[in-house]
Amino acid sequence: MSVVTLVSGGLDSTLIAYLAKEEGVHQHPLFVNYGQRSLERELAACQRAMQKLCLDNLKIAELSGYGGLIRSGLTDPAQRVLEDAFTPGRNLLFLLVASAYAFQVDAEAVSIGLLHEETSIFPDQTSAFLQDAERIIARILGREIKVLSPLAAFHKDEVIALARSKGIEGTYSCHLGGEIPCGACIACNEFRVEEI
Template identity: 55%
Template sequence: MVNLVSGGLDSTLVGVLAHEEGLHTHPLFIDYGQHSAEMEWETCQQVHAHLELSTPVKMDLSGFGRVIHSGLTSDELNVKEDAFTPGRNLLFLLVGSTYAYQVGASNISIGLLAERFSLFPDQRNEFIEKAESAIEVA
């Protein structure tokens, strides 16, 4: 399983639960040009080492954030009011699935808010279902 990781609680918990179930994980950290990329990456590495989880791999897609502006990628926008980053979760799923193909994994995990708490259209079930269909074809 490819686990899309950020160093945060959700993706770490998925890694711990998978480890406890005896599943082999391939943690993948994606630097998409977010402000906190270095801090997230350092935290991710430390947490995985401390918990004796598989070592995460970092994929540098920081050019995405230089072109696609949001509060998470641009100093000119407000992180709270402008947090939606168009295409980010689709990018994560596409990259995660292509990495899964390369390492022979059949599943990927991504941490999204429950639909009733979702703030953005790419956190909803309809998005996930359509993304899965597109990835299957690709």
Template identity: 30%
Template sequence: MSKKAVCIMSGGMDSTLSAYMMKESGYEIIAVHFNYDQRTEKKEREAFHAIADAIGALKKYDLDIGFFKELGASALTDKNIDVPTGGLEEGVPVTYVPFRNGIFLSMAAAVAEKEGAEVICIGVVEEDSSGYPDCRESYIKSMQESINLGTREETNVTIEMPLVHLKKSQIVRAAVNHHVPLELTWSCYKNEDKACGVCDSCRLRLRGFELAGVEDPIPYEKR
């Protein structure tokens, strides 16, 4: 009987590399994607399906969450809040979506229990991220404990976060080494045709590629 990993996949580089690492570790991939009325929802969804097909996912879950649009409170889900383009700032940025990873992990736990998966994989990055509190290793570990307390006795899920202590340049190098189709991934917070190159996510991505000495294969308005 094959072992299964539920991989939360945004369509971005980090979650894609994480899924490829699980695949290479011998797991069948159950790909899970969330649409939550984010600005680049259409592009992220397209990227997810292309990547899930490329990795040979055993099953795909393409899930809609209307809650975040009603909640607002983030530049990613509220069109009245501008996505910052002036560079990374101290503290929690306005692109933080309240408790997003907690909600994603809870839904992924339900999928894992239903599918009999041993692992949930999430591509959080602690050191070189945008300062999101729900990307911290200590938080993810606490969610693992809560998930196992709140599921059937025979359900025993481990949350893997293989990139949590890496920097973006290390992630780029690892993605190249694992033959990740980086041209299929999308990181921009603002645009769906050409990446803007100036939002926090684009800046982190471009800086990572620069430090790794690798050319980013996706199109940009401004590099």
């Protein structure tokens, strides 16, 4: 099997890449620059993780204009990173770009790091969204591309424990992009423990 793995440098997507590597899945890692405030640190963490996994085919989708147009706490320093975190269409954008890339490299699937539906706070983090996205992707590409969410049965504490057991470290998840995680954004609040 061949898959486009959406990787951000964060814990969830890094774990997905590790799991796929362990299973012998051929990966095409894809990082999306959507104009996020944390771009520099996310990308650096992502590049380190892919290097550690010997995945030297990381591609970067340069879509920074999205964050200039669709403003949220994740893309605009003038907004509040916690209260204004919803970035409309972000996960659909990720899946659309990943699927188009999968079409070009003849991959059968794309993989995204969404967790258990009980933890979802936005409409584009649900299983219904993923099913709808898979249908629309098949319609627009003319062939099926599976949308995988390998961590859909996991809560954050389980992801942290699994990542630690595999020796994963050096990830970056803070939406503000500072050297020290802010401790206030949604990504930081998910941990409630030190960043690993």
